[in-house]
Amino acid sequence: MSTQAIEKSAAPDLRESYLAQVQRKHLYNAIFLIVFVALLIGGFITANDRNAGGFWDGLPNIFDFPAEMLDDASQKLTQFPAHFINFLPSLLETINIAGAATLIGAIAGVFISLLATRGLAKWPRLIPVFRRVMDVLRAMPEIVIALVLIFIMGGGPVPAMIAIALHTIGALGKLFSEVNENADIKSVEGLESVGATWFQRMWLGILPQVIPNYLSYALLRFEINIRASAILGFVGSGGIGYELKNAMSWGKGKYDEAAVIFILLFLTIVLVDQLSSYARNKLIGESR
Amino acid sequence: MNTIVAENKSDLRAQVSQNFLRMKLVAFGVPSLILLYFIYIAISFDFAGITERAKLDKATTLLSDTYSYKTHVTKSNRGAGDFTIAIEGEKKGRYPQGETPNWVKIDGDNASVTLAPGHVVEFVGKTVFYDIPGYGLVEVEPKNSGIALKLPTDDVPDFISASKTRVNIKTDAGRIGVTKSKTDVFRYFYGWEMFFFTLDSPFYGMSFTEVMGSAFSSERLDPAMSNFSAMWNDFWYNPMWRHLEIAWALFETILMAFLGTVGAALIALPLAFMSARNFSPVWVARFSMRRVFDFLRGVDGLIWTIVLSRAFGPGPLTGALAILLTDTGTFGKMFSEALENVDQKQIEGIRSTGAKPIQRYRFGVIPQLIPIFLSQILYYLESNTRSATVIGAIVGGGIGLHLTQAIITGKDWEEVSYYIILIILMVMMMDTLSGWLRKKLIGGKS
Structure with missing residues (x-):
């Protein structure tokens, strides 16, 4: 009897408080949306003001450069095969920079991720240190390291390789350590009970479980690193990016080489993209 | 029966030993392949x-x-032989005529410069005397015929390099360079010079407590404004470190990343619906939309940046648009994959209550997708802050431009390290911010 009375009196309260809650939520959402739209519009106006050419002035010209390029390219179509062969070595260099950097980054990333995973680390006290190291490596844009190294070592592909490799260590290390956390630790305990060293425990106990995921992340990274190595070549030196910078500097009427580089770069990225997504699907499918 | 088991056993054994062989091959083959690749790289990259x-x-x-930084004390060896004292030898860091730091004493044509206790460089006319502790008195005199060097020992020690036209002395305390046209004495100090205030500011040379004291004292150093705003003014418009400009550059970089990422997400969202199998029945539309995404992604940020900077000129907007175009492709692909994986049960449940299509989308689809989309967008926001640094170096906007310029001039390395620290802090801040937003908006674990 008494409980019923309470329920009856509580019901309108409950509904009211629920409605109030919904209303508050709607209000918050509306405020959030307004702030967001204001940020977006304000940001666009600021960026537009600080740009040399305005957005609305530039918009009609957006196809001018591609048209110019197509024009140049169509006139010198006969030279294309020669250009292709000319630029293949530098394209290979760009791919090699990405490949070597990914390999170095993945190998070092495996070690640093194992050292930074709870339960697997060789020195558990140093886990936070290794995590901070990975954070800093990840936060450092490649261009920073590359430019400093170019200053010290002179041009060439090596500064770009080191720069990308360092960033890759941080990026892959973090992803790898997330994979490690999900690995089954029983095999490690079994190996420990028979007196295996830390290296043996990791090599035989953990790596076989995580290799497919590692490879899948490394492939994704390789794809990203090819883009990075092309862009670093443009800013710094080495590879197809550098050739593109030179080709661009020759100016109007001579954009045929730039067109060839655009095509090569596009094809490479699409090809690597397709191959790596195919391989990743296979790898992850295998592990499931 | 027995024989069958035995046969099975031998089969099994053969299989196992074959497996072992394959594993051995992989265990040795893969590392040696990697090693071979590195050897090839070492040769082709010319290690x-x-x-x-x-x-x-x-x-x-x-x-x-x-x-550290150095302060130059320069005496011209031609004409009147004036002394100039300048921090890092820069015009903006030059002491006004008649003013000297306390370790330099100028007396007409002569001067004494204390590099460190015991290390005193004396100018007598054009001749420089430097009594190096533990070595002896060195005398350098620039003459028209060449530079005369008098040493206490017969052979030249390795911290002195001398030729007819130039003499350099480098000790732990500082450095002296003498040519026919001028004599330079460098004294090194720790820290970044004039980071807060330049020489023309009344606050220059004050200690931290003095600065704090004067900030809150009513005695105005500049009658036009309060000490605190004068201080802020001198710091913010510091002509050497250009704090205002750098703050703008950082803001521009973040702005590029924000506009590019959010713009790409807004454009990609409707397009993703058009390319998802379960939302777009027309095969042609789906196929062509996917090819558009592939194209946008394949062309890559570098090419977009170059093409767009031709149309829009240098600046942050160009960088933002380049990020926008590349990421529209990426988001389009990811969003449409997420849309295809939508759980139909929730939609059916909503339908069973008699909901109209719009309501089914609103309550059946959107709540499933928002967490996925948001976490992808936030991840890209952080990663694009880094890309915006590089793109800024190409399009000429943001901190990337300042960094490349400082490195190309190759002399203000303290500025380079300042920018590097700022960039790392900026990326880490965006990382933290996107993690915090993800937690707030989606809830639960990352």
């Missing part, structure tokens, strides 16, 4: 030549510049 080309002295100047 051997790097050790020759690498200039370690550049690395040392870079490193020492990041934690």
